[in-house]
Amino acid sequence: MVLIRCLRIPFSTNVERVALAAGYKGVPIEWIDIDPGDRSYAEELSGQPLVPVLTAGDEVVSDSARILDWLEERFPEPSLLPSDAAQRAEVRIFADWFNRVWKTFPNGINDGVGDAAVHASEMRRAVGLFESLLAGREFLFGSFGLADVTAFPFLEYASLGLSPGDDDPFHAVLVEHMPLEGDSPLHAWVARVDALPRS
Template sequence: MRLYRIRYSTNVERVALALAHKRLAVESIWVEAADRSEVVRVSGQELVPVLEVGDTVVCDSLAILSWLEQHWPEPPLYPPDRARRAELELFLDWFDRVWKRPPNELEAELQRPRLDQARIAALTGQLARALDRFEQLLDGRDYLFGDGFSAADCAAFPFLKYAAMRESDDDELFHRILHQRQPLGDGHPRLEAWIRRVDERPRV
């Protein structure tokens, strides 16, 4: 089993958390962001993560999580109940389609020759309000979907962690945006505790 990865990739960290949770051994193939030829050779596209298992190649972090669950169901990352699994999959879809939109648009906005400060403020506000939702979601539970670690935590943590921490040599613009424009403050104690809790979990 090989995992093609780039340092500090949020999407790679999703899979790194999942693989460690399932106690699966993996060979890490590190590639440079500026030279993704090896990723293209294996998968036909440039994005990481890419998981290679024998003749099977799986791209996209959420697709990899689902594939791992199908082939190594224990310990689980998805609920066994069909309705609860559907709820979790709706959360994953919401996170990638809705939550990630403001930081992606902020990244584009901050690279324009002339900044639209009103637009920047509006997008920053959307990120701040999302933190309130996560704080409420964690009321009475240790993880996003209950007492057990799940695919929801794998998917959200690599992005939400920047509200509380960032490695000093991680200079990616997208990560700086997440760190500077998600005001954790004192109003999100459950979210901060969750970030610390998940950060203590192993990764491959």
């Protein structure tokens, strides 16, 4: 197997997606820690400054969603997607919504873009949707997969709070705007996903 490397910074949500997906598939990754204040290596490799950036031989892939697709294509088993085409589309739609819509709420609050009160209320509303997806099932779409990998690194903050040493203001936004009731099914889901291996 070609050596797979991935650039990361501490506490990165998007990096954790890759660690979870690769861990599930049993794909080893050599992590390269870069200085959060110096993105020159990421830029040199991928033409953009953000992590994760994955390399395998002469392939370079940036953006966590694209990296998850790359892992799924190269290492199809165990799959992160349902075998049924309609269910697969549902999971894809969820992941797209999470990346293109849901993320804009905490990003908007953190970056001061748009109306913070509206973003905050959308985050609270979405908690109810996540909880409903978990009604009577262990993972967001039944079996563990892409939806859980995509959402967990962001939603875990609602249950676990900030890790010691994590002073990323974006993560504080995640903690502040997703208050959970004690009996929220998100607590058990976070514990379930958190127990899974990471590469």
